[in-house]
Amino acid sequence: MSALTELPKGSLRRAGPPALIAAALLFGVLSVGYAWIVARHLRNDARKTSRLLGHVFAGLNDPRKGAAADALLALADEVRRLGIPIAVTDTAGRVTALDNAPFGANADEVTRRNWIAELDRIQPPLIQPGVGTIHYGALPAARAFAGLAVLQGAMFLCLVLLAAWAMRERVTAARDRLWVAMARESAHQLGTPLMSLTGWIDYLRENPDTPGSELIPHLESDAERLQRVAKRFERIGRPARREPVGLGTVAERVVAYFRPRLPTLAHSVTITLTSPGAGPVATGDPVLIEWALEVVVKNAVDALSGRGGRIEVEVESSDSVGRVSVRDDGPGVAPDMQRQLFEPGSSNKVSSSSNTAAAWRSGRGRRARARCLCLNSR
Secondary structure (H helix, E strand, O other): OHHHHHHHHHHHHHHHHHHHHHHHHHHHHHHHHHHHHHHHHHHHHHHHHHHHHHHHHHHHHOOOOOHHHHHHHHHHHHHHHHOOOEEEEOOOOOEEEEEOOOOOOOOOHHHHHHHHHHHHHHOOOEEEOOOEEEEEOOOHHHHHHHHHHHHHHHHHHHHHHHHHHHHHHHHHHHHHHHHHHHHHHHHHHHHHHHHHHHHHHHHHHHOOOOOHHHHHHHHHHHHHHHHHHHHHHHOOOOOOOOEEEEHHHHHHHHHHHHHHHOOOOOOOEEEEEEOOOOOOEEEEOHHHHHHHHHHHHHHHHHHOOOOOEEEEEEEEEEOOEEEEEEEEOOOOOOHHHHOOOOOOOOOOOOOOOEEEEEEEEOOOOOEEEEEEEEEEEO
16 A cells, blocks of 8 residues: 555656756746747837827828828727727717727627726726717737736746745655665664674684673673663754863774774774874764764774775864864775765765864864864875
8 A cells, every 4th residue: 555655756756857847948938938029019019109100290290171180080090900999988978989899889888888997997088078088998918918927927836836846855855865874874883882792792602611701891891882872862853962072082982992893803904093182172962973983983994894904083173173083094985975975875885095074163262163074085
């Protein structure tokens, strides 16, 4: 049942980007078409206005008797050809003339008056005292423009909705990648102490006479490690603490944990620490800072697996900047992987020849706050 319900959702996700691109292209075509229609209308409107004015001035400059009346008739014919809806009523309100009406000559009086009222809502009528009133509406092109504007607005709304849907899908995909990353990180964190416990079990099988007192410190260390991992995952989703953290102390604790667990026979790996002491002091969450440093060191160990090498952890401070650098002489990070290295769910076991530094900086003294994590691959 779940497979049947997931299929349309996956199909919808795959169809989302093409639909968004198609909507954007259609919106662009409508915008260009709308601009072209407006430009053509303005050009035609200027030509028709010039023709109307030509009729008026021709009638005014014609000395013949009745030329003014002929000019008015020609002007009326031009207005009729333009498609402008027009109605003339006398002083009593009776309709005496109609042009470009949406109904025939046999329409009833109510239909005519409703249409005239609609014209008056579009344009104020021209009242001639003692003669009558001229009612007129907008050009047909104006109604076409209104329809195009509505269509363009509808397309813009669809584009906005598709963009919002795409953003939501992107957030959902990022959340899914985050869950995958957390599952991978949980296995990553639990792998080291479990592997150590498995090693001690194999050692006891091979050396059954080994006193238990020799193994207690190591087993306690692994048990403490498992408890620390459990506490770390309890912190997920909670606000980070703001406490003074000695970066030198954190680095020393991490190096001390990894040093006895590194391979020493075939493909040996060595780890060294250079630190001025317990400092510098950063303001942050000690659990999360130690976790981040452990992940970086663990990645360096994984990069040297099967080939051996050297890992250097260095803690340094300069003014208000504290820096923890982890270097290894592994094969390095591929250029195409560097851009997505810090995204949720990304993984790159072939790490380094790198300098991955967590830098903390603040405005005063030796106290800093957690700032950034960066990669320097050579």
